[in-house]
Amino acid sequence: MKANRPSAPTLRDIAQAVGVHTTTVSRALNPRTQGQVGAETVRRVQKAAKELGYQPNPIALSLRTSRSRTVGLVIPDITNPLFPPIVRGIESALEAEGYSGWIVNTDNDPQRERKLIDSLRSRQVEGLIVATARMDHPLLAELHASGVQVVLINRRVEGVDLPCVTADDSSGVSAAVAHLAGLGHTRIAHLAGPQGTSTGVARARAFRHAVRDRGLPDDPGLVVECARWSEEAGARAARTLLGARSGVTAIVAGNDLIALGCYDVFGERGLSCPEDVSVVGFNDMPFLDKLRPPLTTVRVPHHDIGVEAARMLLDGIENPGRPARSLLMPVSLVVRGSTARR
Amino acid sequence: MKANRPSAPTLRDIAQAVGVHTTTVSRALNPRTQGQVGAETVRRVQKAAKELGYQPNPIALSLRTSRSRTVGLVIPDITNPLFPPIVRGIESALEAEGYSGWIVNTDNDPQRERKLIDSLRSRQVEGLIVATARMDHPLLAELHASGVQVVLINRRVEGVDLPCVTADDSSGVSAAVAHLAGLGHTRIAHLAGPQGTSTGVARARAFRHAVRDRGLPDDPGLVVECARWSEEAGARAARTLLGARSGVTAIVAGNDLIALGCYDVFGERGLSCPEDVSVVGFNDMPFLDKLRPPLTTVRVPHHDIGVEAARMLLDGIENPGRPARSLLMPVSLVVRGSTARR
DNA sequence: TTGTATGCGTTATCAT
């Protein structure tokens, strides 16, 4: 036997209960239009609404208004420990304004990304927070051109003036290099993130600057690009770097996962960290303090990045046409056990 | 200047282009009703639809049909590394059937949970996958009673016959105890998860059975309950356990986070693992192999749990009234460095 | 085989 599920009460139900027209109920319940309705009527409508347990139907509302109080969260993969804290930050800021977020995972597949964003748009999301930007990203340029509200996190796009919230990559890398130089390291290498991403480029550039500023060798062989921001790609690049017998004693990894890839290669080659080689990561993802050895890394305020990105997006939704801002979030070096005096 | 964003084409646009009525277009595009339309008309309609880039409007569709091809994912906190793989599993199974999932984080707050589930329901989700079940959970009982499709993961609810997908806790704990006993440990303790959750109870019960079956002491002092499934709660319980000077040489932790709490306490007390005390976790969350020491744990097929839960839910949606099944997913012990011979 | 009419729940635009 099917459960007897009474369908949710509508404006019409309230109207009937109170003895007024649905239009009046709508106005009485909408703070913006409440003034148009008699005070006594408002009172009775609100009472009835509460008694019936009225909840506005967001779907009907969307259909009518073409809005949804919803934004899309476009990330590569929620399985990357970087993203959950950002997502929570985003959602807490959205929630404060009565919005909510819809998460999609693109797996860095442009086709999939396009499909998912289409689906998001067909659901009338009012904006997009995008963490998958590549430097050359036609889809984002397209969206921007067609007036879709977009905020980028962690990444930028070349030649498109999109608002973004990123970590201060330059300061972070610089602090890492300073730390290693202070420990007496002179041949410092960089396992760079993919150079198709602005973050990869920014960190690599910052690395070269930092190294040069200290009068250390800016040998091209000391920078190896990783194909992806992953442990495996990091390991591959670390093998190249370490195979070249370049006398490297310290590595600035593009991010924590790449640093983990280094750990794997140290294991393979019988190198010990930090005795033989020091490593610094980037991001400070969870549980890094419990690794063997605990990873020295650059802490990034993920939650805050999410909060700021959400605020920026809501701001753009409310004030379209406002010029794009870029927010640089402060980072800090967290010294743990993976770095030691040379 | 506002971008000229042409609104998405509707059935009406196609109808106009082809010169038929919207009804005909609707039928021609709907596989189920295509037979009612002339083959030639179908062809022309489909051609026009493709040319115009028609995408059905899911909101209008929802309003009309009270469905949404959407399900709600109710989890405590996406920041817990346990959940992302499950979420991905769920989404891949949903995607295959044209469904998608909407994630909400309850933070284990019943008020918040109710609010979020209300919001999900008002968005016409066709079902719920719930990971936040407590043994006594009136809200879930309510939902079940009112005919909402629900599938539980990781947890069960007492006295309510809800379908669920869980790890085989009993086998996992049993394997952990067998492993430790095989290493010569006799005083084995259990840091149990919250006893308000079925998982906490199941693992604790399995622990006592396993210990007794081997003729080892089933001392009540050897089981300490953690207030939450967290590192901090695990540490607190570990302090209690280790403070009691009970001669414990091995610990079966309720889950990996609790095991990490043990690591913290070992650090505080100058105990070394596995020399002084062995620890086994549960779940095999990411990066455990890189801890100091690498954590021996019970691997749970998170992705598969997600896949099965989603399939079960879709099955329930398509065939309401089908009896609830409980699916037990196989686990396996992963031996690493946190356990050693006594 | 195709078209007409209606309604899902809401709000905007009129009119009263």
Place this chain on the structure above:
DNA sequence: ATGATAACGCATACAA
């Protein structure tokens, strides 16, 4: 201050 009407995009009972 309130009501009547229409429309958002779609699917369906009914008519032709």
